[in-house]
Amino acid sequence: MALHRAKETPADDPYADVFASPMSAHVLPKHRMPDEHAPPEVVYALLLDGNAAQNLATFCTTWSEDQVHRLMNECVDKNMIDKDEYPQTAEIEARCVSVLADLWHAPSSGGGSSDGDDEGSGGGGVGPRGAVGCSTTGSSEAAMLGGLALKWRWRARRQARGEPVDRPNIVAGPVQVCWEKFPRYFDVELRQVPLEPGATGLRAEQVAAYVDENTSGVVAILGVTFTCAYEPVAEIAAALDRIEAERGWDVPIHVDPASGGFVAPFLHPDLVWDFRLDRVASINASGHKYGLAPLGVGWALWRDADALPAELVFQVDYLGGNVPTFALNFSRPGGEVIAQYYAFLRLGRAGYRRVQQACADSARYLAGQVRQMCPFTLLYDGEGALPAVSYTLTDPRGAGFNLYDLSDQLRMRGWQVPAYPLPADRHETVIHRVLVRHGVGRDEIALLADYLRWALRRLTRGAPTDAERNRLPPLSGATWDGPGRAVVGRVRGPW
Template identity: 65%
Template structure:
């Protein structure tokens, strides 16, 4: 007969959570409570509250990192108290930020003689704002020097993420969004000539269009701007929004010329917390050389008895995400990043092949040549249900797959699935089975259309 030792120790506090005072009332919603609570009870009850959310690994709408290794978690814990803006107190964190900027400048082929400059941000949205401010300020300075009006600046782009709309509104710039041509997945070079003029502060090319995940032809866009400059004298700089593609193209398509190898490219932004494999909260922006970042935008802070230049929209910011980004560079190197991004691309292409076997769906982007993702639309011959119905069915199995219309001139409603680090082949096999089951059910019974605005979350 087995013998069992009786423990005389204290019962695990976690086992008593639902007998505590805190558990007997709803958690505070509108006012701070009067008294203290047991920390273990507070932790478990809040964790339980958050467990009602979706599983982030099944969120196939987001570009953002949803999986990190244990070492990343430990580094984040170790540096929870580091304030990135405090250069004097945390000089080594500042040094690590500088190393990351140098690594990205090298990754994106900054000419060695150029004297590039860059910084970290809270994400690509802030990085786009900084790049946009630099474009506008340089344009204004040039116009003032020539004795010309500085009214009505404009920025030219194809279908862009909402951060560029915010930039245009917040900083009083007209955003000229070029409409998509039939069957196009982004801006096409021949469209530029009708949109750029003497008030154009710059053109934005997207390396990984939010809607379709394809890469816009940056080299061809740069070449067209060169021709326009030769023909008209309009020397328009090019900014590359590589929010996602900046950490994909260098490893999956190293010969693709989209970066500082093109003299027309003035600046590049990327999101470390997307395909840069860092946790949420870090982005990057790099300028080809210092002259492209006007001095009037740069502030200085005391740094070890000297002065440290800084350019940001916010002030205090945690340093852990930058440190985790550096860890990813050190841990993976070119070889590891290539393996990760290639595995994601192969999984996306596998998904596209399986989706193409479903008669009700037409693949628009198969994960080859752009981001590791798949986009598809409903076969025009199908009726009785929509992709919004399919999104709704998939959500019952935990999957978050966005359905949304392309820009207004196209009107197509599509679904998009993003493959990130941590999205393995087995998970995609389960997704395909659930898509097939949902399509079969909808084909038999039909669906109820959901309003278009409810489908897409970025």
């Protein structure tokens, strides 16, 4: 059959419809490169996947303006590391570092304007505020760099006093996997503080029991991956101040606001969590999450040059200039950084505030809907931290279904809402988490609430009768307006 179709549509027929082309008549090779080349538009059409708009599991950007797509496209050949060859890209990276240093209240270097508004920063990683920093592929790489700087500084302090340096540790609450990777990859002990009942993250009063003279730093998270809550950075800093006064251990904080770094400055400007706290040595964030840049960019910043040990920064001179680099990888596309700067210029502070506020308002709307659905207990209602909602089953044993079942039901209609257990000591509690991001509108959230009700009904009372089916709300789903281009529509579909 497939061969017959292939003969009907010769491989060199330039007018063949994509889905009538010889390649589309075969299952694509999975384990071996094909022997022959294929027309690019056919390969393109056959590869694209999924509907990111209904993916409420991810923190990451799933919608970008057309101009961002164009910028990404036009930067596809620019290597971020070739700073000498693409000085404007390097300059833009440095400007982004300055913008973030300003947003996160890095101390002024005492030199230039701390408003950081109109002067170029000279292409380096140092802005007028004196903070140093760089772009990365995401928060994970930025977290590794932050963790390494902590380890190096701890070691230097200990070596200077002639103390042993073989057992560094890092203290953190419930962490994203990058903070489990860092200690394992770089030979640091992870002292993970358990999540207390009723808590949504690390509590300041827990810290003292885990910190000692070998603690290179404490990680505080603004937007805990599991619960979306902000950990109390200022209170943790105060606890560490007390520890220093009593025991003499000067333990710095690395803040991981992978998402919150772009939410708190706009929605919670009075919350003190950043370089305003002397103890905060470094911060990482994901530009590609609530930073509104497309996938592939994160940021690592240190409050000043002293917080980033010089031995970690390599001077690379074979690309035509002498360029400092602190990164785990080398080559990387320049588009994401350009797109980050585009977002800063395009939206400004007011634009970011409006986008994040719209997301937070929709999250609270969803929380209101969930509150009315009897099987659930709301854990986080979208107020005070990330634009998100999380909930659990009030009576997991008596409900007759679990949240994994509910996720499966929602998935039948395209919605991706993850169910997962809380970390270690709270493992028995399974939650649903919905992230409301740029590009997820109120109407979609209202549809999601409809489908939550629909799914609950199915799980508790079985499939609807034909008569009931006609009374149920129209279904959302992806309709396809072309290969790989998903649009969310109200589609009445089979149940």
